[in-house]
Amino acid sequence: MANKTLITTTLSKFRSIPSSNFLRRDPFRPRLYVSAGTRPLQGSSAQEASRACDKAADAVKQGVKETKETAQDKKDQASSTVDQVTQKTKEVVNKVSETAGDLTEKAKQTAQDAWGSAKEAGQKMKESVVGKAEDAKEIIEEKTEDVKRS
Structure with a gap:
């Protein structure tokens, strides 16, 4: 017993x-x-194996889902970076264009100022030459009258 x-x-x-x-x-x-x-033990082993397979399949599905999400996040980040670079490039191009326009305007103004200065200098030379010519003419006329009187 x-x-x-x-x-x-x-x-x-x-x-x-x-x-x-x-x-x-x-x-x-x-x-x-x-x-x-032995049958009840074998039956439970088959059920446990089935559950383990289901859990493994769920884990694989979850891993695939997380991998897809991570890949999408990285793709979005790369796209965002490309958009930022494109925007910065456009901004730089606009600034260069504005600067070139400003330089062109300054060059035009400088050329106009130079032309104005050249015109003024020409006018002064003309006035100076004409003035001297008139002085010379007057002197010649005076001399001619002096010669006639004498």
Whole structure:
């Protein structure tokens, strides 16, 4: 009897299965035989394997989803960077265009100022030459009158 108690307590992890299925005693032999059914264990193993496969498939799906999201984020960042570079390039081109326009206007103004200065210098030279010519003419007329009187 003590052996039956020891075996019953040792096999306590199989509580869901009645102990009468495990322990059998042959009335003609003093030995105790232990038998256990293997089908319930195999059935649960198949269910556990199925659940494990389902969990693995879910984990793979989740990994793929996260990878797609990360790739989309990186694509958006790259696109944003390209847009920023394009915008900066447009700004630089506009500034260069404005600067070129300003330089052209300044060059035009400088050329007009130079032309005005040249005209003024020409006018002064003309006035100077004409003035000297008139002075010379007057002197010649005076000399001519002096010669006539003499």
